[in-house]
Amino acid sequence: MARALILIGGTIMGSGLLYVQAAQRLGLQPITLSADPTRYDHFAAKEVESIRVDTDDLDALIRECSRLRATYDIAGITGAADSFYAIASKLCRHFDLPGPNPGAIEQCLDKYTQRQLLAASGVPMPAYRLAANAAEVKDSAAEIGLPVIVKPAVGSNSEGVRLCRTADEVVEHTNYLLGGQYIWRSAPRILVEEFAQGAYYTAEIMGNEVVAIGTGDFGPPPHFVYRGGTFPALLSDHEHERIADVSLSCLRALGLGWGPTNIEFRWTRDGPVVIEVNPRLAGSPTPQMVHLAYGVDLITAHIKLVIGEECDLRRRHSQTATARFLVADRDGTLNWIGGNGEAAAVSGVAEVKFYARPQTPIVRKGDYLDCLGHVVAASSSHPRTEAILQRAVDLISWSITPFPTPDEVTLT
Incomplete structure (x- = not known):
């Protein structure tokens, strides 16, 4: 009976496919369960069984996994x-498979609950308030003091997140979130936070071990579109130790410590403050950068934990790995995007990946979907890696035709 790894849902920008490929290298049969398999990056992968099922329905997932057990030895679910x-963690618990504590995962995904637990343990972080309506958002922003971050209490990938510098901007973004344009995953609850200013860092953790600390940057405010990152971050031993210590405090406060965790920081005048704790691996291309920088394969390590085996987190080399996202510069229809072959041929480039296909409508919302693709490079030094990356990015170009205006539509 073949051993299978079941993957719940998927990702649009690369991690799902990386999990499929890592599972196959470990001799596992990847089986994906998702509401719409065609949406995700792993759909066209070879020798993958993709099953359509409502991923919000735990009972339906249990039935499907039970059916699969007649054909496969299910080694793990994630x-x-x-x-x-x-x-996925609830399924692990139901089938007595290795996995994280479902309660710890759920309370971490609620950003307000996460903030409360971190605050109770003395973890440094921005001031925050929870608001359920426009009046409460306005009052919370006044209490904290402008500028503030206004965002959904449950969400990811910078969706619905905005920096508001004025009271008018607070009102405008609150109206967007509550006015029917933003799609809520749960009952509308808004988090208002102090804007922590300083360099951005990210800690990548497996179990209770801080494997890597990187840095990153974002596009211009008021949104937080990730533009790129570098591993390792250029930190002193003291700075590295402070981020690592706060990271482990987060795990204790939130009941985490099994499998992967990604923690985002800003280094303020008071030192590192926690922006967010994510009870999962960071999305692509972070795992690729960590692998290039240290020789540690976080995705394979995670899968080994999922199937009950020991993972190997030993560093095998030391390089600088950097990624750059290709971000749409306007709304409209993507006519073409090219240069990937030339960019990939540049010595030191590890990966060039496009997410968007020609004739795709591009509507920028200030989140991860504004990205058209990414380029990753690695070398023995930070300046050399940056130069390689820039050379590759300069070879890539695209064309976006703006959407017709109402007047133009009328004329046609």
Whole structure:
């Protein structure tokens, strides 16, 4: 009987496919369960069984996994994205398979609950308030003091997140979130937070071990579109130790410590403050960068834990790995995007990946879907890696035709 790894849901930008490929290298049969398999990056992968099922329905998932057990030896169950990781952990518990504590995952995914637990343990973080309506958002922003971050209490990938510098911007974004344009995954609850200013860092953790600390940057405010990152971050021993210590405090406060965790920080004048704790691996291309920088394969390590085996987190080399996202510069229809072959041929480039296909409508919302693709490079030094990356990015180009205006539509 073949051993199978069940992957719940999927990702649009690369991690789902990486999990499929890592499972196959370990001799496992990947089986994906998702509401719409065609949406995800793993759909076209070879020798993958894709099954359509409502991933919000735990009973339906249990029935499907039970049916699969007649054909396969299910070695483990997991997911690569926030929205699926909690229900995957419940399936692990039901079938007595290795996995994280479902309660710890769920309370971590609620950003307000996460903030409360971190605050109770003395973890440094921005001031915050929970609001259920426009009046409460306005009052919370006044109490904290402008500028503030206004965002959904449950969500990911910078969706619905905005920096508001004025009271008018607070009102405008609150109206967007509550006015029917934003799609809520649960009952509308808004988190208002102090804007923590400083360099951005991210800690990648497996179990209770801080494997890597990187840095990143974002596009211009008011949104937080990730533009790229580098591993390792250029930190002193003291700075590295402080981030690692706060990271482990987060795990204790939230009941985490099994499998992967990604923690985001800002280094303020008071030191590192926690922006968010994600009870999963960071999305692609972070796992690729960590692998290039240290020789540690986080995705394979995670799968080994999922199937009850020991994982290997030993560093095998030391390089600098950097990624750059290709971000749409306007709304419209993507006519073409090219140069990937030339960019991939540049010595030191490890990966060039496009997410968007020609004739795709591009509607920028200030989140991860604004990205058209990414480029990853690695070398023995930070300046050399940056130069390689820039050379590759300069070879890539695209064309976006703006959507017709109402007047143009009328004329046609």
